[in-house]
Amino acid sequence: MVNAKVAAFINQELDGTLSKNDQVQLEKCLESDRETRELLANLRQLHKKLIEVQEVEPPEDVKENVMRALPLVRRPAETRESSFKAKIIELASLPRFQMAGMFSLGAAAALFFMVISQSLSNLQNAPAEKAIGTIISPDMITAANSIDSKKITIDDYEINVSTTRTDQTVFASIKLETASNQIVQLMVSSEAAENFRFNALEYSAPNLIYANFGNDFFSAAVAGPGNWVLAFDDPAGTTETIKIELKSEASSIRETVAIQKNAAQTVDNETSSNQ
Amino acid sequence: MTNIEDVQLIEQCLNGNREAFGELVERYQKPLFNAALKIVNDWDVAKDVTQTAFIRAYEKLDTYNPKFKFFSWVYRMAVNEAINVLRQQKNKAVLDECQMASADNPETDMHNLQVEEKVEMAVAKLPLDYRLVTVFYYFANLPYEEISFVLGIPEKTIKSRLYSARLILSKSLSEKELAFNG
Numbered sequence: 001m002v003n004a005k006v007a008a009f010i011n012q013e014l015d016g017t018l019s020k021n022d023q024v025q026l027e028k029c030l031e032s033d034r035e036t037r038e039l040l041a042n043l044r045q046l047h048k049k050l051i052e053v054q055e056v057e058p059p060e061d062v063k064e065n066v067m068r069a070l071p072l073v074r075r076p077a078e079t080r081e082s083s084f085k086a087k088i089i090e091l092a093s094l095p096r097f098q099m100a101g102m103f104s105l106g107a108a109a110a111l112f113f114m115v116i117s118q119s120l121s122n123l124q125n126a127p128a129e130k131a132i133g134t135i136i137s138p139d140m141i142t143a144a145n146s147i148d149s150k151k152i153t154i155d156d157y158e159i160n161v162s163t164t165r166t167d168q169t170v171f172a173s174i175k176l177e178t179a180s181n182q183i184v185q186l187m188v189s190s191e192a193a194e195n196f197r198f199n200a201l202e203y204s205a206p207n208l209i210y211a212n213f214g215n216d217f218f219s220a221a222v223a224g225p226g227n228w229v230l231a232f233d234d235p236a237g238t239t240e241t242i243k244i245e246l247k248s249e250a251s252s253i254r255e256t257v258a259i260q261k262n263a264a265q266t267v268d269n270e271t272s273s274n275q
Numbered sequence: 276m277t278n279i280e281d282v283q284l285i286e287q288c289l290n291g292n293r294e295a296f297g298e299l300v301e302r303y304q305k306p307l308f309n310a311a312l313k314i315v316n317d318w319d320v321a322k323d324v325t326q327t328a329f330i331r332a333y334e335k336l337d338t339y340n341p342k343f344k345f346f347s348w349v350y351r352m353a354v355n356e357a358i359n360v361l362r363q364q365k366n367k368a369v370l371d372e373c374q375m376a377s378a379d380n381p382e383t384d385m386h387n388l389q390v391e392e393k394v395e396m397a398v399a400k401l402p403l404d405y406r407l408v409t410v411f412y413y414f415a416n417l418p419y420e421e422i423s424f425v426l427g428i429p430e431k432t433i434k435s436r437l438y439s440a441r442l443i444l445s446k447s448l449s450e451k452e453l454a455f456n457g
Contacts, residue, residue, distance in 0.1 A: 007438050008434070010438070011434055011437065011438050011441075014441070039442075039445070042445040043441050043442075043445055046394075046441060046444055046445045046448065047441070049390065049391070049394050049448075050394060050398075050409075050413040050444075051413065052391070053391055053394060053395060053413070053414065054391070055305060055306070055309045055414070056308075056309060056312070057305065058304050058305050058307075058308035058309075058322070058325065059308075059318075059322050062300070062304050062308065062322060062325055062326055062329075063297060063300045063301060063304060065326050066297075066300050066326050066329045066330060066333075067293070067296075067297050067300070069326070069330050070293055070296065070330070070333055071293075209330065210334070
């Protein structure tokens with residue numbers, strides 16, 4: 001058994017940093033300790049072999065894949081800051097007599113937004129499956145997926161978009177199918193919808209690059225298949241369409257998808273039966 | 276390649292020159308990939324880890340502190356990603372021999388190649404904590420200070436783990452294998 005001091009000397013000798021004095025001390029220890037002499041001889045050989053291990057060339061397309069992903073990547077600091085600034089500007093423009101009431105709501109919403117943003121900034125280290133928000137029930141997901149979907153094709157991706165709604169919530173189920181690892185960016189929003197707000201998300205996307213959201217949009221970049229279920233608040237109940245934007249390196253597509261109402265009754269009935 | 280040159284490229288990139296980041300990828304993809312490969316023991320996973328580390332570095336480029344070397348900073352991201360992958364995969368087995376053989380070099384002596392393979396396989400079998408230190412010391416050629424930054428542990432702990440790793444490796448490789456051509 002080698003004591004800590006000799007172990008440190010051995011480490012330093014292999015590192016090439018052993019002083020002359022310490023070298024003398026080490027040699028004295030080794031004179032009477034055959035086992036440690038043999039150990040050091042083995043470690044010297046091992047050290048040499050480890051140094052001789054050669055590097056392999058990386059796959060040829062690493063740089064290409066990285067550079068292709070860069071235009072689709074947003075730096076989280078910029079997006080959080082711009083969304084927060086927009087929120088402050090919106091609050092400041094309200095009439096004075098509404099400020100008192102709105103301030104508390106706005107502060108709570110801003111705090112909620114900041115907490116969720118911080119969580120989303122760690123999405124890349126999060127598991128590939130995650131849920132944000134609490135209102136998407138399995139019944140709602142089933143209802144959303146049971147509606148006839150709209151198919152959109154971009155490059156090697158086939159995207160199926162299904163929508164449904166309750167009185168005050170819009171659901172979008174988006175399935176991305178592909179055999180490639182090409183990067184594609186997805187954004188979901190609504191055109192000119194009053195008080196339309198992103199609320200919740202459940203997803204399964206093993207090749208997620210990033211995901212982000214603002215008040216009234218959700219965006220993500222992926223490099224492979226995935227399933228997404230999004231929920232948006234629509235308190236007025238008047239939103240009739242959502243906008244899907246897809247962008248790859250070579251092309252971009254915008255599609256307007258009508259929000260199906262037929263399943264709303266089913267969802268409401270199933271929800272009420274669970275109460 | 277000096278840290279000053281890397282910092283200049285980073286500044287160019289932050290000013291909108293995306294190709295400057297490509298230069299950084301070109302410089303460090305080989306050592307980063309090799310470190311990732313020896314940590315995760317899977318060619319495709321190592322490729323994903325490498326690419327993800329660079330993309331994350333780009334995303335967080337405005338937070339880069341020039342006090343540390345750029346490649347150490349990227350290594351840190353690669354380590355975090357590799358550890359996440361290993362947690363999900365529950366540690367894979369030995370390296371694929373086909374990926375490790377230097378088939379492009381016909382002059383390599385087969386006996387030498389087998390010993391090198393055995394050394395690499397022994398490293399692959401090390402417990403993760405020891406493997407990380409071994410990879411960054413021997414294959415990324417980082418000094419103790421940089422390894423401490425990459426792994427977020429004190430230098431003293433690194434030296435202790437490196438010594439333990441050396442002991443384990445010397446036990447798993449026979450005297451004959453270590454002495455061959457030595």
